[in-house]
Amino acid sequence: MAKLAQFKDFGKKIVCVGRNYREHAAELGNPVPSKPILFLKPTTAYISEGQAIKIPKGCTDLNHEVELGVVIGSRATNVQESEAMKYVGGYALGLDMTARDWQAEAKKNGHPWSLAKGFDTSCPISAFIEKDKIPNPENVDIWLKVNGETRQSGNTKDMIFSVAHLISYISQFFTLEPGDLLLTGTPAGVSKLKSGDIIQAGLGDVVNVQFTVQS
Numbered sequence: 001m002a003k004l005a006q007f008k009d010f011g012k013k014i015v016c017v018g019r020n021y022r023e024h025a026a027e028l029g030n031p032v033p034s035k036p037i038l039f040l041k042p043t044t045a046y047i048s049e050g051q052a053i054k055i056p057k058g059c060t061d062l063n064h065e066v067e068l069g070v071v072i073g074s075r076a077t078n079v080q081e082s083e084a085m086k087y088v089g090g091y092a093l094g095l096d097m098t099a100r101d102w103q104a105e106a107k108k109n110g111h112p113w114s115l116a117k118g119f120d121t122s123c124p125i126s127a128f129i130e131k132d133k134i135p136n137p138e139n140v141d142i143w144l145k146v147n148g149e150t151r152q153s154g155n156t157k158d159m160i161f162s163v164a165h166l167i168s169y170i171s172q173f174f175t176l177e178p179g180d181l182l183l184t185g186t187p188a189g190v191s192k193l194k195s196g197d198i199i200q201a202g203l204g205d206v207v208n209v210q211f212t213v214q215s
């Protein structure tokens with residue numbers, strides 16, 4: 001496996017998992033999935049700390065979704081679940097910013113979520129986290145505050161599909177490449193944001209980030 005340093009410049013394709021926590025599926029009135037629900041964001045969605053989250057033009061219900069991000073370390077095609085963790089290069093905290101009004105409309109009409117999930121600034125991301133800083137990705141506290149008030153507070157042990165299962169499942173259909181980011185789904189507590197809001201989010205005490213929302 002190549003040296004981890006090369007993944008500090010991760011920023012390749014963003015593969016997202018939907019409804020991977022029962023309580024979040026329930027809060028939006030969705031059934032619990034029997035297999036992972038996948039969607040993609042374009043790489044133009046990435047921002048890092050210091051850049052603002054922009055409410056996309058016409059969106060009236062921008063939501064935060066804090067998620068554990070897994071950075072892929074080596075090329076993965078059709079990997080077994082028992083081997084899958086070898087393909088992890090490290091981690092990151094990611095926000096799956098969602099135009100909930102646009103997503104609701106897309107759901108109603110059976111249309112894709114690309115616009116609701118893939119607009120510019122829809123993937124704020126922390127710095128790269130070395131793999132050994134998170135020895136067990138299935139037991140990490142994950143939290144998000146808006147203007148100092150806790151909105152999301154979960155633990156990755158409540159994920160329906162594990163990191164290993166997700167990598168194995170996804171790699172059956174498309175190849176994961178070094179530098180790709182896998183966003184593993186959000187716990188409950190998603191809520192509406194407005195211009196000027198300050199989001200703080202973190203994974204246990206491993207990492208925390210801050211982003212401002214702008215119209």
Ligand SMILES: O=C([O-])CC(=O)C(=O)O
Pocket residue numbers: 016017018019020021024028065096098103184185186
């Ligand atoms: O928009 C949604 O509810 C699906 C999703 O991304 C998640 O569960 O993290």
Ligand SMILES: [Mg+2]
Pocket residue numbers: 016017018065067096185186
């Ligand atoms: Mg999400």
